[in-house]
Amino acid sequence: MGGQLKMLESCIFVIFGATGDLTHRKLMPALYRLYVRNELPKNFAVVGVARKDKTHDDFRQDVKKSMAEFLPKEKFDRLDKFLSGVFYYRNDFDTADSYAGLKKFLEDTDKKYRTAGNRIFYLATLPDKFEPIIKNLRKQKFLAKGKDHRLIIEKPFGDDLKSARKLNKIINTAFRENQIFRIDHYLGKEAVQNLFALRFANKIFEPAWGERNIENVQITLLENTGIGTRGGFYDRYGAIKDVMQNHMMQILSLIAMSPPKNFNPGEVKDSKVKVLREISIPKKNDIVIGQYRKGALKGSVDYKDEEGVAKDSRTETFAAIKFCINNERWKGVPFYLKTGKNLDRKLVQIIVYFRNTSLLSKFSGGIHPNALIIKLFPDEGIYLRMNIKTPGNNFEIENVSMDFCHSCLFVINTPEAYEKLLHDIFLGDPTLFTRWDEVEAAWKVIDPVIAKKKKIRLHYYSSGSPGPEAADRLVKKNGHHWGLEHM
Ligand SMILES: NC(=O)c1ccc[n+]([C@@H]2O[C@H](COP(=O)([O-])OP(=O)(O)OC[C@H]3O[C@@H](n4cnc5c(N)ncnc54)[C@H](OP(=O)(O)O)[C@@H]3O)[C@@H](O)[C@H]2O)c1
Incomplete structure (x- = not known):
């Protein structure tokens, strides 16, 4: 690009x-x-x-x-x-x-x-x-x-907006912005890059991309392992700063950005920054935080008993947050972000749920609204969930999925994220790296969330479970559910 x-x-x-x-x-x-x-x-x-x-x-x-x-x-x-x-x-x-x-x-x-x-x-x-x-x-x-x-x-680029600005200032005394490559390895993943292709190289998606047709968007990054030997670092950070401020905000901006005028790196980033600046600060009751306790997961211990973690730690190892974007395109569409450690599965995926068709209730069978699923782990791929008629005399609808499994088809030629990113650095292509104003805009959203954490209940969850039930209530109150399709 x-x-x-x-x-x-x-x-x-x-x-x-x-x-x-x-x-x-x-x-x-x-x-x-x-x-x-x-x-x-x-x-x-x-x-x-x-x-x-x-x-x-x-x-x-x-x-x-x-x-x-x-x-x-x-x-x-x-x-x-x-x-x-x-x-x-x-x-x-x-x-x-x-x-x-x-x-x-x-x-x-x-x-x-x-x-x-x-x-x-x-x-x-x-x-x-x-x-x-x-x-x-x-x-x-x-x-x-x-x-x-x-x-x-x-990563991490700073602990908060203030320290990120300080770090950036120090870097700028030695390097110009076009010499700086801030790595977010999620952007090097084929399926994430495919978001561009999907949205902008296919006529079918762009006209449908917005509040008229999209019900909600979910970005999920679940892990079935704990903090390992990163206790000291993680306890200062927590899940929101560790992965939401960077990887998940980057993905959100790729999904929500408006089409850039041109596909040059500068205009793509301008478009991403614009939408990051349009994210509203989530309300207290749109934020769920949790911390793991010992549970069914083999060898698990209470988070507070992990090495390097304070005995009275309130650091979140789980977070589910509803973000809204304050612009015409996304008015009223929730973007749910969910991440956590020591959960029942490792799963990284993005789901774009489309709205129901007005005729949906007229059909019988297993009808579900359309969904576009971009999977990053366990394998990389793209799925489009559709409704079709089942064969036979009755007009019954069946839910099928068109799938394009990137890691199945392209195993040999798919470069690992770091290969792609290093190659781009040798080429001097900044497209897949985070520009300073993107980092700044993401911290401006995350800092107020962190400030609210003190007043929010910390839900304890058992290691090996799906996480706190409060996360389910967060989506249910808007009539939604967490999608775990194609596990
Ligand atoms: N590991 C991953 O998969 C991963 C993924 C994404 C991002 N990152 C990021 O990558 C960075 C590195 O992570 P890591 O996991 O590789 O860390 P790590 O295993 O702890 O390695 C730290 C390195 O820094 C060196 N070091 C530390 N203090 C030093 C000092 N005072 N003088 C000289 N060398 C010093 C260590 O050298 P000695 O061993 O010789 O002390 C070691 O080579 C972090 O910013 C992390 O967030 C890591």
Whole structure:
């Protein structure tokens, strides 16, 4: 979608947080797959940076092990060649003195790999390290004029609007907006990108897209695991900040945005920002929050007994919220967002429920309103639920589903979200990254919700259950139900 773009010819890909989970689970496998397909810049090297003491070879061995684990179906005939261009540099992100050596190492690597001083800096580390790293990159003159520098930054982007603004200000002292790639890996998923195609490349959907035809929209991100080892971080955050402020708001904006005038990245983002700014702040009784307790889920404990969690924590591990959009297109249409941990299933999907036809009551049989279902997990695909006549002499209606299972049909060629996103960064295509005003608009909706949390009852739910019943009441009072189609 980014128009005429040119692949970056040379660069060093510097990963801050090279020993971490993200690097091993996602980044190195994605880089290797791009390498195998000749989709990396021609002159290219990777320098992983972290605190542990390791040699280049130790790091390569670690990467080899994680590749085998996270890319089980891959052939590794070119892995050694790829790894010969992968290096490790030990550095404490908080210690200013340790950056001079890293700078020199990158300059030496430039000479060997003809990477011309161009850098992509990936901040794959804890959010409290983003600021010291950026400050040091600027102060210690890593960002030479006339070179191509790009910054990739992971979520979370701030704790709230104030801290997000502060972080953005610091980033802007070193990088221009068009050099910043704020990752939201949900946007790299094929089915999410397909939302564009569905809405704007098919004549049938766009005229139907709005309050006249759509009854409600549901965005659901359910997990059947707890917080794992992220206790300290999660307890400060909670479900609303962890996934609603970013992934779920991004998806909401893609569904609700008006068609952009052109499909260039700027206009697509303008349209997304506009609709994010039109979201009304939910009322107290449109917000349900919950926290898990020990339950049927194997090994589960009360959330408050998880490591790193305060014994009197009121942090929500579950949230269901009704959002409304204050514009003509979506007047009166609820957008329900639901997320939670330690639930009875793992399921990520979007359902757009259409209104009943006025003739519905005239037919007999299992009639349901049309629904468009975009599934992201367990598999990726798109379903359109329709009513057709059952074969036979009686005029009975049956509910069928036209399905297009993306992950079934395109297993071999479907790039993982991180592959797609890294490839777009090499191309310089910002379409699937979050622009600052999108982040700001999302925090402006989420901050007041967080402020209301103190006055809202926290519902406890048993691990392995579908979550608090209050979430069902939230939709029932508007005559709706949570859709769990196609599990
Ligand atoms: N993991 C995922 O699947 C995932 C998915 C989406 C987003 N993210 C985001 O990606 C980022 C990284 O997550 P992660 O799960 O990879 O974290 P992680 O496993 O805890 O890794 C943190 C990395 O930062 C390094 N580090 C921390 N403090 C340091 C310091 N003072 N000096 C030098 N290195 C330091 C660690 O190095 P040492 O080990 O050497 O101390 C390690 O390499 C986070 O922002 C997270 O929200 C992660």
